[in-house]
Amino acid sequence: MHVDFTPSPAPTLGVEWELGLVDAGTGDLVQLADTVLAALPGPDGSPGHPRIKQELLLNTVELVTGICANAAEARADLAGSLAEVRGVTDGLGVELFSAGTHPFAAWQDQLVAEGPRYATLIDRTQWWGRQMLIYGVHVHVGMPHRDAVLPVLSAMLAYHPHLQALSASSPFWAGIDTGYASNRALMFQQLPTAGLPFQFATWEQYEAYLDDVFTTGVIDELGELRWDLRPAPHLGTLEVRVADGVPTLREVTAIAALTHCLVVEACDRWREGTLPAPLPPWHVQENKWRAARYGTDAIVVLDAKGTERLVTDDVLDLVERLAPVARRLGCTAELEDVAALVAEGASYIRQRAVAAAHGGDLRAVVTDLVGRLRADVP
Numbered sequence: 001m002h003v004d005f006t007p008s009p010a011p012t013l014g015v016e017w018e019l020g021l022v023d024a025g026t027g028d029l030v031q032l033a034d035t036v037l038a039a040l041p042g043p044d045g046s047p048g049h050p051r052i053k054q055e056l057l058l059n060t061v062e063l064v065t066g067i068c069a070n071a072a073e074a075r076a077d078l079a080g081s082l083a084e085v086r087g088v089t090d091g092l093g094v095e096l097f098s099a100g101t102h103p104f105a106a107w108q109d110q111l112v113a114e115g116p117r118y119a120t121l122i123d124r125t126q127w128w129g130r131q132m133l134i135y136g137v138h139v140h141v142g143m144p145h146r147d148a149v150l151p152v153l154s155a156m157l158a159y160h161p162h163l164q165a166l167s168a169s170s171p172f173w174a175g176i177d178t179g180y181a182s183n184r185a186l187m188f189q190q191l192p193t194a195g196l197p198f199q200f201a202t203w204e205q206y207e208a209y210l211d212d213v214f215t216t217g218v219i220d221e222l223g224e225l226r227w228d229l230r231p232a233p234h235l236g237t238l239e240v241r242v243a244d245g246v247p248t249l250r251e252v253t254a255i256a257a258l259t260h261c262l263v264v265e266a267c268d269r270w271r272e273g274t275l276p277a278p279l280p281p282w283h284v285q286e287n288k289w290r291a292a293r294y295g296t297d298a299i300v301v302l303d304a305k306g307t308e309r310l311v312t313d314d315v316l317d318l319v320e321r322l323a324p325v326a327r328r329l330g331c332t333a334e335l336e337d338v339a340a341l342v343a344e345g346a347s348y349i350r351q352r353a354v355a356a357a358h359g360g361d362l363r364a365v366v367t368d369l370v371g372r373l374r375a376d377v378p
Contacts, residue, residue, distance in 0.1 A: 013069065022096075032058070098169075139255070181348040261325045323335070
C-alpha cells in the first residue's frame with residue numbers, strides 16, 4: 001500500500017478544540033450541536049462552517065483553526081470561532097465548557113450525531129463506543145519531509161506524559177471521583193484503534209502495517225486510526241492528540257506552543273542526525289498510565305536506563321530548553337505560560353478543590369469550568 005505524504009514548506013500549526021454544550025441553569029449536557037451548527041453556515045451561505053465542526057456526540061462542537069504560523073495566531077483564530085458559537089448559544093440559554101469529561105453527565109443520555117462514520121463506530125465498538133463522553137485538544141504541526149514523520153513521532157512519545165499531565169482535566173466520571181487525573185486517557189484507549197501508536201522505523205514499515213489493517217478489515221479509512229499521535233498524510237502534519245480538553249483558551253494556547261516547539265526541535269535534530277533513541281514501548285506505556293493516574297505528581301521514566309523524575313520538574317526544564325525555538329516561532333509568551341500552568345495547578349486539581357469547597361456538588365465544578373472560559377474569553 002502506498003500512502004502519499006505532502007510535506008509542509010514551513011513548521012505550521014493547527015489546533016482542534018472540543019467544547020461541550022451545557023444548560024446554563026443545570027450545568028448538564030444538552031443535545032443541541034445540530035441546532036448550533038445549522039445557525040453557523042459557511043461564509044458564502046453554504047451548509048458547513050469551515051472552522052466549527054460536528055463531533056461524535058450532539059453535546060459537542062469542535063473549533064478548528066486554519067493553517068497558523070504559531071500559537072498566537074491559533075489563539076486568535078479559535079477566539080473568533082468561539083465568538084461565533086456564542087452568538088448562537090447565548091440565545092439558547094447554553095454555556096460552553098471544556099474538560100476531559102463532563103463531571104456528572106450520564107453517558108447513556110447522550111445522543112450520537114448522524115452520519116455513516118459515527119454509525120459504523122458505534123456498531124463496531126458497542127458499549128465502549130457509547131461511553132466516549134470525552135473531550136480533547138489536538139495539535140497539528142507541519143512536517144518538512146515524509147521521512148521525518150515517524151522518527152519525530154517516536155521521539156515525541158517521550159513527552160507524552162508531560163502533555164498528559166499538564167492537560168489532565170477528567171478526574172470525575174458520571175458523578176464519581178475516579179482517583180485519576182485523566183480518566184479520559186484510559187477511557188479513549190478502549191477503542192480498538194485508539195491509544196499509543198506503534199513505533200515504525202521507516203515509512204515503508206508504516207505502509208506495510210496499513211496494508212495489513214485495511215486487508216483484514218480493521219479499518220476502512222485512515223482516519224479510523226485514532227492513535228494519541230499519528231501522521232496526517234493529507235495535511236502534511238504530525239497530529240498530537242494526547243491532551244484532555246482544557247477549560248481556557250490560554251491553556252489550549254500554552255499546550256499548543258509546547259507541542260509546536262517540541263516537534264520543531266525534534267525535526268531540527270532529525271535533520272542533524274542527533275535524535276535520541278526512542279523510549280522503549282514499555283516505558284512509554286507506563287508513563288502514560290502514571291500521568292493519567294497521578295497528573296502533575298507523576299514520576300516519569302526519561303530513558304532506557306530507567307532514569308526517573310517528577311514530570312513538572314522536567315516540564316520546567318523543557319520550557320527553558322525550548323526558549324530559542326519559541327523565539328524562532330514567535331511563541332515565547334505562550335511557551336512561558338506553560339510554567340505558569342505548572343504553578344497554578346492543572347485543571348483536575350482545581351476541579352477537585354471546587355468540589356471539596358461545595359460539599360461534593362459537581363454542578364459547582366461545571367459552573368467553575370464555564371466561568372473560567374467566560375473570564376478568559378469574555
